[in-house]
Structures are given as structure tokens and as C-alpha cells.
Amino acid sequence: MSSTEIDTVWPRLLALAEHRRRHPHEVATRRAEIGSMHPLRTGADGVDACSLYTPLLTGAGPFAVAHLGQSIDGCIATESGHSLYVTGEQNLMHLHRLRALSDAVLVGAGTAIADDPRLTVRRVEGRSPVRVVIDSRGSLPATLGLFNDGGPTTLVVVRNGCERVAWQADRCIEVAERDGRLSPAAIRCALHERGLACLFVEGGGVTVSDWLGAGTLDRLHIAIAPVIIGEGRRGLSLPSAPDMPSALRAPTTLHRMGEDVLFDLDLSVG
Numbered sequence: 001m002s003s004t005e006i007d008t009v010w011p012r013l014l015a016l017a018e019h020r021r022r023h024p025h026e027v028a029t030r031r032a033e034i035g036s037m038h039p040l041r042t043g044a045d046g047v048d049a050c051s052l053y054t055p056l057l058t059g060a061g062p063f064a065v066a067h068l069g070q071s072i073d074g075c076i077a078t079e080s081g082h083s084l085y086v087t088g089e090q091n092l093m094h095l096h097r098l099r100a101l102s103d104a105v106l107v108g109a110g111t112a113i114a115d116d117p118r119l120t121v122r123r124v125e126g127r128s129p130v131r132v133v134i135d136s137r138g139s140l141p142a143t144l145g146l147f148n149d150g151g152p153t154t155l156v157v158v159r160n161g162c163e164r165v166a167w168q169a170d171r172c173i174e175v176a177e178r179d180g181r182l183s184p185a186a187i188r189c190a191l192h193e194r195g196l197a198c199l200f201v202e203g204g205g206v207t208v209s210d211w212l213g214a215g216t217l218d219r220l221h222i223a224i225a226p227v228i229i230g231e232g233r234r235g236l237s238l239p240s241a242p243d244m245p246s247a248l249r250a251p252t253t254l255h256r257m258g259e260d261v262l263f264d265l266d267l268s269v270g
Contacts, residue, residue, distance in 0.1 A: 009037060009050065010097075014126050016057045017101045017198075024197060027060045034058065051253060052094070052264060055219055056101045062192040065219040066201035066208045067098060068235045069260070072224060075232030076205050081114055083233075090257035091223045093123050095202070098221075100126025102200035104155075104191055108207035109135040116145050119202065120152065128152045130196055134207060136182050138162045138172065147171075157187050184216040205235045212267075213238050220250070220265040223257065 016030050023029070034054045056063060069087035070076045077083035085092065099105050100121045107117065112133045120128040131146055131154040138158040140147075146154045147168075156168055159177040173194075175186035191199060201211050211217050222235070241247040250265040 006097075010125065012037065013050075013053050013057065013101065017126075020057055020198065021103060021195075025060045027058065031058055052221075052255060052262075053097065053101055055266075055268075056098075056198050059197075062188050062197050062199070063218050064188060064199040064201055064211065064216055065098065065102075065221065066211055066217050067095060067221040067223070068203065068205060068208055069095075069223040069225065070235040071227045071229040071232070073228050073230065073232075074235055075229040076203070076235045077233040078229055079231050079233065081233065083115075086227065086229075087223045087225045087260045088258045091225075091260045091262065094221075094223075094257060094262065096121050096123040097126070098200045099129055099202075100124055101198070102129045103198045104130040104132050104196040105200045105202050106132045106134060106187075106207065107202050108204055109133060109140055110206065111202075111204040112140060112144060112146060114204075117202075118145065118149065118151065129200065130155060132157060132191065132196075132199075134182055134187065136162070136177065138164045138168065140168070142168070157182060157190070181210060184211045184214040188216050205233065205237060208235075209237045212236065215267075218266075218268045220263075220267055222263045222265070223260050224263070225260045 016033060019030060037050055056065060068076055069091055071086055076086060105119045119131045128151065131152055133140060134157045136159045138156065140156060154171060155173055156171050157173045157175055158164065159182060160174045162174065164172050173190050175190050176183050188199065201208055212220060250267050251269050253264045255262040255264060
């Protein structure tokens with residue numbers, strides 16, 4: 001994907017994201033605007049680059065997209081947890097574009113503690129989303145930069161009845177727990193009730209796997225980098241399909257991002 005080509009249409013995509021936030025039910029207006037855009041072609045494969053971003057802008061109801069950047073052998077980090085960076089610059093730009101177009105960006109507690117990510121928009125133009133950490137027991141330390149950097153609002157999703165320490169009580173959203181994990185469907189609904197309709201599930205692998213397994217993702221972006229990590233931390237981890245006909249085969253488009261290849265899976269079909 002050419003960043004120059006994306007730059008020509010990026011201001012219009014940002015404007016549509018802002019329109020979605022202010023007027024979530026004016027779907028026809030947004031779809032008409034998107035339809036007027038000239039498709040951006042990216043080489044011989046003829047992939048429309050706009051197709052990566054317009055799904056986040058067209059609906060009236062809740063929408064969730066997840067992203068993982070992994071090695072050819074399916075790892076998102078080394079065995080020690082080092083992950084900066086598996087994918088290259090163009091995919092990192094894509095990550096920041098997803099943040100800019102979303103109302104909220106979600107990570108699990110493990111990612112928050114291991115990386116203390118900023119989850120802000122810095123590599124592209126756009127507004128940083130609300131930050132959400134999924135932390136069943138409300139055990140995140142108060143020292144995390146997410147709570148102290150003066151950046152966007154950070155919310156913490158905890159289980160119903162969680163005993164919360166005073167410093168984070170006003171940030172917490174309680175949702176139902178199922179089989180020892182917080183229900184992705186309940187999280188999605190609770191955030192939608194707060195006006196956070198378009199969600200970007202950024203990681204880590206456990207959280208993305210939970211949302212995929214629960215059927216609460218509309219789109220899944222998997223970026224494959226030309227690197228072999230060996231024994232490392234896996235990306236997706238799901239129960240095995242009983243046979244190949246039962247395996248998930250979603251409609252998919254491919255996008256070149258420098259040396260990386262992004263698989264864009266449409267999970268809303270079927």
C-alpha cells in the first residue's frame with residue numbers, strides 16, 4: 001500500500017469517522033460519501049486500499065476490528081515477550097490509522113502490564129481513541145502510564161462484583177464473567193452504551209483469540225512479516241476445528257505493506 005495514495009484520501013476518512021461519532025445513524029450519508037471516492041489501487045493485485053478502512057465507517061451499530069502482527073511461523077513475540085517490532089513501518093502506520101478511525105482501542109491486562117502501551121495516534125493525523133483495558137480482577141497497578149500520561153481517557157473493564165481500589169473506581173465498567181473470562185459480547189454492549197461503537201481490539205493474542213472465538217469480531221487483520229521467531233508467543237490460540245470443512249474460511253483480501261502482507265478477513269459474512 002502506498003502511503004502517498006492513502007494520504008490523498010485520509011482527511012476524508014477522518015471526517016467520516018467524526019461524522020459517525022456525531023451522527024451514528026446517518027448511515028446512508030456516509031455510504032454515499034464513501035461511494036464517491038475513487039478506489040485506490042495498489043499494484044498488480046488491484047486491491048482497493050479504501051476497503052481496509054471504510055468498513056469501520058459505514059454501520060450504525062457496534063463494530064469491532066482486531067489486528068495482530070506476527071511472524072511467518074505464527075508468533076507475535078519471542079518467548080521472552082519481546083515484540084518491538086515484528087512487522088514493519090507501513091504496518092505500524094496502519095495500526096495508528098485503525099486507532100484514529102476507532103472510538104476505543106482495547107488491550108488485555110497482560111499486554112498493558114508487559115508493554116504499558118500508549119495506544120495513542122502519533123504516526124498519522126487523527127484523534128486518539130478512548131483506551132480500554134480488560135482486567136477481570138481490577139489488578140492493574142496505578143503506576144501504568146495509561147493512567148498517568150495525561151492522554152486520552154482510560155477505562156478498565158472488570159467482572160461484576162469486583163472489589164476495586166479507590167483510585168480506579170471511577171474508571172471501571174463491570175460486565176459479566178463467563179467460564180472464567182469476561183464476556184466479549186458484554187464488553188461490546190457496555191462500550192456501545194457509552195457511545196463507543198467502533199472498537200479496535202489491538203491485543204494481545206489471548207484477547208484477540210477470545211473475541212474471535214466468541215464471534216464478536218466483524219473484521220480481523222493479520223499482518224505476516226517475513227521473519228521466523230521459532231519458539232515464541234503465539235498469535236491466535238483457539239480450539240481445533242474437528243475437520244477442514246469446519247475450519248473458518250472468511251472472505252479475505254490481501255494488502256502489501258512494505259515487506260509485510262496483511263490478510264483482511266471479513267467475519268461479518270455468514
